Amino acid sequence: MTPALPAARYGKLGNLDRVLVPSGHVDAAPPDPPGAQQLDWTGGSGTSRRFAGGDNDTKYHITLDLTQPLLDKAGNTVPMNACRKIYMVFAPRFEATEEELEDGCFLASGVTASDTVWTVDDTSKLTGGRYFIGLPTSEERVRLVSVDSATQITVERGYQGSAAGSWPSGTRMKKVSPVSGFSSDVEWSCTVSNIAVSGDASLKVGGGAARIEESDSRCKFTGFWESYKYGAGWPSQWWSMGHSKRTVTGQVTVRYNYASAHDLYLGTFLSTDAGEIAVSVDGDAATTHNLYLDEYGGTTANLRLRSGVSAGTHTVTITASGGYLYFDYLWPLEPQDVPDPPQEYSDVSLAIDFDTDHGYKKPPAWHLWQLQKLGFKGHADVYMGVFWNNKRRRVGATYPEVDPIVWTKKRASLDGEAG
Numbered sequence: 001m002t003p004a005l006p007a008a009r010y011g012k013l014g015n016l017d018r019v020l021v022p023s024g025h026v027d028a029a030p031p032d033p034p035g036a037q038q039l040d041w042t043g044g045s046g047t048s049r050r051f052a053g054g055d056n057d058t059k060y061h062i063t064l065d066l067t068q069p070l071l072d073k074a075g076n077t078v079p080m081n082a083c084r085k086i087y088m089v090f091a092p093r094f095e096a097t098e099e100e101l102e103d104g105c106f107l108a109s110g111v112t113a114s115d116t117v118w119t120v121d122d123t124s125k126l127t128g129g130r131y132f133i134g135l136p137t138s139e140e141r142v143r144l145v146s147v148d149s150a151t152q153i154t155v156e157r158g159y160q161g162s163a164a165g166s167w168p169s170g171t172r173m174k175k176v177s178p179v180s181g182f183s184s185d186v187e188w189s190c191t192v193s194n195i196a197v198s199g200d201a202s203l204k205v206g207g208g209a210a211r212i213e214e215s216d217s218r219c220k221f222t223g224f225w226e227s228y229k230y231g232a233g234w235p236s237q238w239w240s241m242g243h244s245k246r247t248v249t250g251q252v253t254v255r256y257n258y259a260s261a262h263d264l265y266l267g268t269f270l271s272t273d274a275g276e277i278a279v280s281v282d283g284d285a286a287t288t289h290n291l292y293l294d295e296y297g298g299t300t301a302n303l304r305l306r307s308g309v310s311a312g313t314h315t316v317t318i319t320a321s322g323g324y325l326y327f328d329y330l331w332p333l334e335p336q337d338v339p340d341p342p343q344e345y346s347d348v349s350l351a352i353d354f355d356t357d358h359g360y361k362k363p364p365a366w367h368l369w370q371l372q373k374l375g376f377k378g379h380a381d382v383y384m385g386v387f388w389n390n391k392r393r394r395v396g397a398t399y400p401e402v403d404p405i406v407w408t409k410k411r412a413s414l415d416g417e418a419g
Helices: 097-102 364-374
Strands: 025-027 037-039 104-106 117-119 129-134 139-149 152-156 172-174 219-222 245-247 251-258 262-270 276-281 287-290 299-309 312-321 325-327 329-333 351-353 381-383
Touching: 245 251, 251 329, 262 276, 262 312, 276 299, 287 299, 312 325
Parallel strands: 351 381
Antiparallel strands: 025 037, 104 172, 117 152, 129 139, 129 172, 139 152, 219 251, 245 325, 251 312, 262 299, 262 325, 262 329, 276 287, 276 312
């Protein structure tokens, strides 16, 4: 009988449980003394027995205390009001490693980077598709084109953008990467439940104040500024009203009037070529804001410069340094609760494009909330997309079926014969 598992969990994260291999004891062979026993790993049983189990029903309770200092990967403190997105990443390592270790062969002779016909020791275990070949420090992906004989195969070199290499005799071609130790993505699932947010979780939106665009006469620019032109190498074309300005060392001063207390926002762009800005309101001590963002392509942003600005006339001065300042607009906003939709439409909705940023990077509840607040209650068209695969698994569902019946009808031809 297999003894009960200990209470302790195994694995680096303590999440490995109940992994076993069925085998038995046999009498040991010499030179072990008579009566000694050993595990049966030979004679076909050891090579054919695979580990089984590995299930894990552990439940985790995760608490994120957003009142504590948030550190980046370099150990620097990141202000919470600078956070634009927080997400959790689940990275399971469920791999069919036993099968994948068996699926492969050894080179019987070395190959150069241009060889596509390989001599190997045994092709009987090959199932086809993508394979890895290489060392723990470098590897090449190849695609099995054909099995030519028991000891010869034809492959496609440099598969999936990898670099073709020269590999000596004895190098193994296998499904498992020699660098990472696993081969591919796998299907898995988890349940996330009992999400609760404590503290001030209220959502506020701005009022109906108009943006002060960079083309507004109230914006006074000093120093060298560039105006946006399509195709001129700017990182984005999605600017408010279709235009913007940028500078590296320039300054912009905006004098405006707002009738009530408000927060003040800057419409800008965060990217790797952006620098810092010093912001002063009515001559107060300047605050520094870092516009650098190491994220693919960068992103437009609505950056809060001040909160609780009093009603009346104000002068804002923004000075750039150390990189680009993209000045799109200045926006005084009065925080308020999310309003109800001004009108509801029972038969109108929007189309959601799954394979672009606004679709596949957002949870379904986010889309539903947006539609509800816009008053759209009709059927939503969810376009599945062509750039990213929106996977679905049919669980307990059925598809409608129909058996078509084809009817034929004779017709009269021009010469009077039936056609």
